[in-house]
Amino acid sequence: MPDVVHLDTDGTSYILDVLPTGHLQNLYYGGRLRRMDDYEPLRQKNDVPYGTMVNVSQEQRNIGLDDQCLEYSGLGKGDFREPAIELVFADGSRTTDFRYESARSYRGRPEIPGLPTATGGEDDVQTTEITLRDADKGLALVLTYCVYASYDVITRFATLRNDGEPVKVRRLMSAQLDLFGGDWRLVTFDGCWAYERERNDKPLAPGVYVNDSKTGNSSNRHNPFVMLAAGDCGESSGECYASNLVYSGNHAEIVERTYQGKVRLLTGVNPSGFEWLLEPGESFTTPEAVLSYSPAGFNGLSRNMHRFVQDLIVRGEWRDKERPVLVNNWEATDFDFDKKKLLAIAKEAASLGIELFVLDDGWFGRRDDDASSLGDWDVNEKKLPGGIEGLVPKINSLGLKFGLWVEPEMISEDSDLYRAHPDWAVSTPGRAPAYGRNQFVLDLTMPEVRAYVVEAMTKAFSQGRVEYVKWDMNRNVSDGYSKALPPERQGEFHHRYILGLYEILAELVRRFPGILFESCASGGNRFDLGMLCYMPQTWTSDDTDAYARLTIQGGTSYGYPQSVMGAHVSASPNMQSLRASTIETRFNVAAFGLLGYELDLTMLSPFDKKAIKEQVAYYKEHRRLLQFGRFLRVPNRLDPDKTQWAVVSEDGREAIAGLFQGSARVGLGQDVLTVPDLDTEASFSVKGRPQYINVKAFGNLVNRVLPVKIRGDGVVHTVLSSHYMFRMADEDYVANGDLLSGYGIKLIQQFSGTGYNDRVRILSDYGSRLYFITTVR
Incomplete structure (x- = not known):
């Protein structure tokens, strides 16, 4: 290895060095620097020890790991900050000591077995692999850096290879970033159901900050996308770093600031509840972390992340295609619909210029409410005589594409599938399982369950001409335990669930490359880069209130482009907030995403129909700019x-x-x-x-703008407001x-x-x- 590893993107540099102790350190990550003959100006000076310092060796008595900018830290050798790796050996010990062994670089990038990654060929990316070794324990740790120069993005992941005795992995983070100092604040995107990814800024005082999920998915509570921003950073200027994770399960972003001002960022699989048994000869590879730096404020950082997601995370036939304007029947009908009602909505949609009709929950089994039938993916012939095959041609004859809602990861207790296979539901032995939305979670760690889901969905998607699928997941994962795993591997459950999900998605996308998939999890409960590797768009939130969406879509935009955000116009007052807003504002907010309508089009006033028709035409005219600008x-x-x-x-x-x-x-x-x-x-x-303004909004003031006098809020006013388009x-x-x-x-x-x-x-x-x-x- 040369004295340093100097990685460059078009606008940034990432520089690594080896301490005299053999430990890998981070010299610099920031704006691009020229190569140097001597990197000494970037090296921390360690001329004297400090009080209570633990030195790694007597030969290097002035170096304590606790005050160095390290690249990947363990336990037991004097770095007392949050570690990137935590192992338990057969004798119960936990001390690790990984030191530099070798490095190599090559064009292109590797895949990660079982996990999605960013794409990229030899022209897009250069990879550097640095191998560290704990010789006493027969362990090799390979840190992989994929440099996407034109995007100012570096992705990272770690692989632990066991050449020794069995070891339990309690923590193996995807990336660690140590910054030397500065006035940083942690920016996270937090929320709850129907109010996801609100931006929150936390000035970093000495201490530990955790942004994580324990829900079995990436969660609406804390998104894996986080930023570190300088104190003066704003939208258009200032230094900032971004970190995201190509992963859909339990994650953790751990930030620690020391009293000396050093800042450590860790990101990866959440260590809470995680344990992986690594046998001799086996390897474990983490999900991929995505890092970026910008001196041009949050908009500059968002630009890096947006281009990266659009070009290298989203893939397949729909990556660069303009997305259709859709109507979804859910907020119009709930479970209460029949074929006649659906066709009436579709007919109105076609007359307004809408392009895709989506049939949401309630089309299968005996699904008249949310208490039954998940897992029974046969058509409810009472609601839909002739089935999906009979409905789709009628939808297509109106000039509309057809889409279908599914929730394949779930099972209802009241279902034929549960009665046949109660052991397929996730539960803990000896305990009654918890319910969520009257349903259980299917155990995707079981091969037979994954096979069932793939075949059931293949059958569902083959009914007529299905061109869009909304893949939902309406509860968090509780009672984490798998009957397919031995006791010593139960700590692997949550990660294996996600691996099983990815296996299913990869196979279905392979079988149906032309379908436009949209991910959903009670709205934005699984809005992450992992799902976007299979499904090019995500339902942003179950809250469709326009004013709330300014916060939700605005927060989401820091890490994700508008080309992946589902955004719908719904009824007023809004079903979630009871807030009233105009049909024009509801469109104006939704236009900065993937436009859809989710209200009963058959009940619209002439005013709203005229407004929507013009909205759809305007959106189509400027669709490329609105979706991909x-x-x-x-x-x-x-x-x-x-x-x-x-x-x-x-x-x-x-x-x-x-x-x-x-x-x-x-x-x-x-x-x-x-x-x-x-x-x-x-x-x-x-x-x-x-x-257009609905003249109902003026109340008695309507007489100030009309050529005739009428009674404010009277019958004439009401009739007039339904027809008159006040420009x-x-x-x-x-x-x-x-x-x-x-x-x-x-x-x-x-x-x-x-x-x-x-x-x-x-x-x-x-x-x-x-x-x-x-x-x-």
């Missing part, structure tokens, strides 16, 4: 209660911006529209999307790119308590508008 979060310079998003084309010559208001406030009627990353040398036209004030501006992408342009005044004319914007509570920006030709 560069997504930006733009702080509002005048009012923090307003949210602004933008998507910008790669060449900076086209964009769509959205301005979203929270509570309307009298006297604050001025707004500035800023759209970063435009071509500063070009001139641009800025046009507000044609939008929002037109907005049409011209501005140079340097102004628009820098300071911004001042918009026409918003209604602020008095006066109205055709140059006044009306937004009200939760109001919004989209703007199309394009070069002047």
Whole structure:
């Protein structure tokens, strides 16, 4: 090995060195540095020991591992911080001591057995493997670094190979990153059902911070995507690091700041409840971690992650395809539907320009509520005479594609499958299993269960022409135990469950390469890179309230592109929040994702039908930009209660911006529209999307804008509001790119308590508008 390993992306450098003790250390990770003849300026000086220090050897008495920036730490040799590896040997000891042995580099990258990884061939990625060895125990530890230069991303994983006696693996993290110092804060994305991935910032004081999941999936509680941000980091400037995990199970991101200011980040499979028996001759490889650095603030970091996810995580026929506008029947019908009702919704959808009809829960077994039939994937002929095969041609004849909802990982106690195979449900011997949504979890560690799921889904997806599948998972995993595993391997259950899931998904994607799969887990309970390797989009949240979605989709956007986010327009008041919002705002928020509608289209007013028809046409016209453009979060310079998003084309010559208001406030009627990353040398036209206001919103003020007098909130007013399309004030501006992408342009005044004319914007509570920006030709 040379004195150092110096890994470069287009904009970053990652530099490793070996301490005199033989331990691998991290010299630097940040903006790109030129190669050096001498790396001494980057090395920590260890000229004298400090009090209570444990030195590894008498020959290196000034070096204590507890104050070094190490690359992969264990227990028992003086590093008392959170370790990356924890093993238990046959004699009960836990001390490990891995020292540098060799390194090699090559073009391309390896796969990980049983686990998904980023893609990439010899032209995309260069791999470096560094082997460390604990000679006393016959263990080799291979640290793998895959460098995606043009993405400013380095992925990492670790492989432990046992050439000695049996050993129990209690902890084996995918990556460890030690930073020398700085004023860092930990940024996590936390939540619960129907309010996932809200951004939370935690200034790092000395101590340990844990962001993890113990639910059996990546969870809605704490997403595996985290950031370390400098104290002055904002959306457009400042240093920040990102870490994510290509994994869908229990994970942990552990951050420790020492009193001396060093910061350690660990990410990988959650050590809590995990134990893996590694026999002689066996290896264990961790999931892949994804690391990135940007000096250009959170938007710069998001750009790295978005491009990486779009190009190298998502794969298959749908990776670069524009996604169809869909309608899902769930919030329209719940379980209460028949063929006639579904076709009525589909007919309305076709008339509005919608392209895909999705049949959600309730089409199989005796599924009239959530208490039965999961696992019995035969069509309910009472609801659907003629089955799916009879329904699909009728849907197709309307010009719509057909999609189907399934929840294959679950089993109902009241099901033929459970009565035949109660042992297939996850449960702990001698204990009554816990329920979640009236259902149990299938034990995917069992080969016969995996085979059943694959064949049952193959049959379901072969009914007629199924072109889209929504794969749901509506409960967390409890009672973790497998009857297929011996007692000494029960600590492997949760990881083996995920391995079983990936095996199933890989086979079904192979059998049905043309199906557009969407992952779902009670909304965003499993929104992660692992699922995106098989399914190119994920249902973002069960909360479809437009105002809540600003937080949910905005938080999600830090680590994931809008091209993977399902976003639907639902009814008002919203079913989850009971908040009322306009049909225009509901669309404007959903347009920054993969657009769908989830409401009873047969019950719409003429006003809403006309509005939706124009929305769908607008979305289709700009679909490529909205789904695959560069997504930006733009702080509002005048009012923090307003949210602004933008998507910008790669060449900076086209964009769509959205301005979203929270509570309307009298006297604050001025707004500035800023759209970063435009071509500063070009001139641009800025046009507000044609939008309509329901005159019901004006109450008695309706007489200020109508040519005739009517009774506010009366019968005439109600009838009028269902038919009359009151057009929002037109907005049409011209501005140079340097102004628009820098300071911004001042918009026409918003209604602020008095006066109205055709140059006044009306937004009200939760109001919004989209703007199309394009070069002047």
